[in-house]
Amino acid sequence: MSNGLLKGKKGIIFGALDEKSLAWKVAERAVEEGATITLTNAPVAMRFGKIKELGEKLNAEVIPADATNMEDLENLFDKSMEALGGKVDFVLHSIGMSLNVRKKREYTNLKYEWMQKTLDISALSFHRVLQVAYQKDAINDWGSVLALSYIAAQRTFPQYNEMAESKALLESIARSFGYHYGDAKKVRVNTISQSPTKTTAGGGVKGFDTFFNYADKMSPLGNASADDCANYCITLFSDFTRYVTMQNLFHDGGFSSMGMNAAVLEGMEE
Numbered sequence: 001m002s003n004g005l006l007k008g009k010k011g012i013i014f015g016a017l018d019e020k021s022l023a024w025k026v027a028e029r030a031v032e033e034g035a036t037i038t039l040t041n042a043p044v045a046m047r048f049g050k051i052k053e054l055g056e057k058l059n060a061e062v063i064p065a066d067a068t069n070m071e072d073l074e075n076l077f078d079k080s081m082e083a084l085g086g087k088v089d090f091v092l093h094s095i096g097m098s099l100n101v102r103k104k105r106e107y108t109n110l111k112y113e114w115m116q117k118t119l120d121i122s123a124l125s126f127h128r129v130l131q132v133a134y135q136k137d138a139i140n141d142w143g144s145v146l147a148l149s150y151i152a153a154q155r156t157f158p159q160y161n162e163m164a165e166s167k168a169l170l171e172s173i174a175r176s177f178g179y180h181y182g183d184a185k186k187v188r189v190n191t192i193s194q195s196p197t198k199t200t201a202g203g204g205v206k207g208f209d210t211f212f213n214y215a216d217k218m219s220p221l222g223n224a225s226a227d228d229c230a231n232y233c234i235t236l237f238s239d240f241t242r243y244v245t246m247q248n249l250f251h252d253g254g255f256s257s258m259g260m261n262a263a264v265l266e267g268m269e270e
């Protein structure tokens with residue numbers, strides 16, 4: 001169903017790997033709502049992901065870019081503006097990767113070279129994207145930039161490991177850059193803190209399925225799905241949220257406000 005919320009708008013979407021990816025759903029919904037987009041992912045994801053399939057389906061140019069590489073990002077913005085015929089109106093940063101999680105290092109035994117790489121890929125890349133866009137003046141006034149986050153930025157979820165620090169940094173960058181971009185160009189910058197979702201990155205976290213079920217039980221509305229996350233992103237790219245900026249917005253069925261509930265307590269009695 002389309003409401004034409006993004007009619008005439010242009011955007012860049014990072015991070016669609018396969019049909020489970022949050023970015024995949026956002027890309028599909030954005031085009032459905034009338035946007036034209038370019039898609040991007042790390043060069044390595046071109047080989048084992050399905051992004052090219054998505055590009056064909058959505059008539060979107062696929063431009064490889066390692067989000068930790070400034071030249072790649074500069075090329076991405078230049079090529080995107082060329083392909084889309086001008087500046088863009090929205091950008092989605094949907095990138096996360098932790099080497100220590102992937103290699104099963106405990107939080108109390110991290111390898112710092114890996115942690116630096118994790119922070120670079122999952123958080124500093126957001127600053128890089130914003131800085132390249134800002135310096136190239138590549139986003140129209142009243143544009144919208146979003147990144148996807150998780151509540152481990154505020155609360156302790158031990159299995160989330162060093163990704164907690166990545167998300168805290170990511171959210172801080174949204175506030176800091178949101179000031180500069182808002183002041184200079186009226187561009188808004190926000191993060192969405194999404195429920196656990198069954199994707200490649202999500203599934204990489206130890207004990208993910210049990211935790212997914214716990215969050216689902218704890219949230220009065222249940223876990224927010226990837227499709228619903230995409231719908232929320234569309235509203236934030238649309239002109240109906242023009243004064244929302246520098247926020248971390250929970251999209252989690254109410255989980256972030258919960259302490260305890262009957263469904264979770266059930267079976268805990270001695």
Ligand SMILES: NC(=O)c1ccc[n+]([C@@H]2O[C@H](COP(=O)([O-])OP(=O)(O)OC[C@H]3O[C@@H](n4cnc5c(N)ncnc54)[C@H](O)[C@@H]3O)[C@@H](O)[C@H]2O)c1
Nearest residue numbers: 015017021022042067095096148149196197199200201202
């Ligand atoms: N799945 C969840 O439970 C969940 C919950 C909250 C937030 N998030 C966040 O949503 C975002 C998207 O993750 P997802 O769950 O859709 O998983 P995903 O694995 O489909 O997406 C992660 C993407 O990051 C890309 N990426 C990794 N390194 C990169 C690099 N150097 N340059 C460019 N791209 C790179 C991957 O290729 C992949 O497309 C991440 O920021 C993740 O932390 C996920």
